[in-house]
Amino acid sequence: MKVGVIGGGAWGTALAEVAASGGDVLLWAREPEVVQGVNTARENTLFLPGVRLSETITATSDLGALGDCDMLLVVAPAQHVRSVLERVPSRGTPIVLCAKGIEAATRKLVGEVAADVLPGAPLAVLSGPTFAREVAMGLPTAITFACADRALADRLMARIAAPRFRPYWTDDVIGAEVGGAIKNVLAIACGVVVGRKLGENARAALISRGFAEMLRFGIAKGARSETMRGLSGLGDLVLTCSSTQSRNFSLGYGLGEGKSARDLLSDRLTVAEGAFTAPVLDAAADELGIDMPITRAVCSLLDGSASVDAVIADLLSRPLRDEDA
Numbered sequence: 421m422k423v424g425v426i427g428g429g430a431w432g433t434a435l436a437e438v439a440a441s442g443g444d445v446l447l448w449a450r451e452p453e454v455v456q457g458v459n460t461a462r463e464n465t466l467f468l469p470g471v472r473l474s475e476t477i478t479a480t481s482d483l484g485a486l487g488d489c490d491m492l493l494v495v496a497p498a499q500h501v502r503s504v505l506e507r508v509p510s511r512g513t514p515i516v517l518c519a520k521g522i523e524a525a526t527r528k529l530v531g532e533v534a535a536d537v538l539p540g541a542p543l544a545v546l547s548g549p550t551f552a553r554e555v556a557m558g559l560p561t562a563i564t565f566a567c568a569d570r571a572l573a574d575r576l577m578a579r580i581a582a583p584r585f586r587p588y589w590t591d592d593v594i595g596a597e598v599g600g601a602i603k604n605v606l607a608i609a610c611g612v613v614v615g616r617k618l619g620e621n622a623r624a625a626l627i628s629r630g631f632a633e634m635l636r637f638g639i640a641k642g643a644r645s646e647t648m649r650g651l652s653g654l655g656d657l658v659l660t661c662s663s664t665q666s667r668n669f670s671l672g673y674g675l676g677e678g679k680s681a682r683d684l685l686s687d688r689l690t691v692a693e694g695a696f697t698a699p700v701l702d703a704a705a706d707e708l709g710i711d712m713p714i715t716r717a718v719c720s721l722l723d724g725s726a727s728v729d730a731v732i733a734d735l736l737s738r739p740l741r742d743e744d745a
């Protein structure tokens with residue numbers, strides 16, 4: 421099976437490298453310098469510098485060239501998935517969605533966007549605790565592979581699995597997507613806690629209460645709690661709340677140090693999905709009548725309407741409540 425990868429950022433490049441161990445890979449990148457760097461120097465110096473890429477990866481700037489691929493990994497940032505899917509050449513090819521986020525204009529998960537653009541196309545979601553650099557370096561990684569069709573999932577997973585890249589199947593596509601989208605917002609919050617030097621107790625409390633928000637929202641959207649306790653939910657939440665390797669955590673860290681979101685987000689080459697997801701998630705939670713105070717606090721910091729000290733004081737002074745409510 422020939423694998424097409426749409427998106428030559430860090431994650432698309434790392435996934436291309438994983439798939440390259442099993443055969444040919446065609447990588448579409450928007451930036452001409454990425455295409456040239458991959459094809460000539462075997463390196464994506466813009467988004468994944470320092471990782472030597474396999475000879476079985478060919479890069480292209482022509483989306484039409486992906487027409488003969490047997491599966492397509494879509495790895496554009498969530499806000500751009502719709503526009504790249506609209507230009508995908510072959511309509512029946514299985515699509516594996518690898519972005520983590522919610523489309524701001526429609527409040528739709530990436531899978532819902534794909535169903536809009538390519539009705540009836542076979543869809544799967546790949547998510548989990550996966551720093552691109554570690555994956556590209558061949559460090560052991562496990563992911564959630566969500567697909568309603570088990571037989572299709574088995575075929576696709578067999579093609580992308582590698583000795584150190586281990587997919588676990590679920591049919592809960594919404595659960596996998598919700599976890600991946602919400603953990604980015606919570607990672608910003610965790611970064612704030614660490615950047616503000618509020619201590620390890622506070623970080624652990626935030627992960628735990630943040631997970632409660634993820635569960636509440638996911639269940640309202642039809643996800644299963646087992647999925648959110650798995651790699652794509654709790655697993656990824658723990659990863660991104662623990663390391664400055666996470667762009668979302670780093671953004672929060674800067675906010676915690678007192679920098680403004682505007683400064684931290686201006687001229688950014690790489691994507692911090694949580695900054696886009698937070699306001700839409702907050703609005704969607706409001707609409708569903710779900711209490712998500714940490715998400716709301718992140719929104720206030722991102723839009724500059726409250727200071728770090730004010731949102732922390734606000735979170736800590738909420739009425740006492742049951743843990744499992």
Ligand SMILES: NC(=O)c1ccc[n+]([C@@H]2O[C@H](COP(=O)([O-])OP(=O)(O)OC[C@H]3O[C@@H](n4cnc5c(N)ncnc54)[C@H](O)[C@@H]3O)[C@@H](O)[C@H]2O)c1
Nearest residue numbers: 428429430431432450467497498500519520551552690691
């Ligand atoms: N980097 C990781 O470790 C990692 C791991 C798992 C999932 N993800 C997810 O993968 C997705 C892509 O992230 P990334 O880290 O590969 O990106 P990145 O931050 O490394 O690079 C930014 C990407 O955005 C693309 N882009 C910018 N404007 C665009 C436009 N108008 N149309 C299409 N593409 C555009 C760039 O071409 C580039 O591919 C995100 O949803 C992210 O959450 C990333």
Ligand SMILES: O=P(O)(O)OC[C@H](O)CO
Nearest residue numbers: 548549550551666667668
């Ligand atoms: O760098 P982040 O915060 O986008 O996180 C990357 C991946 O999603 C981790 O699984």
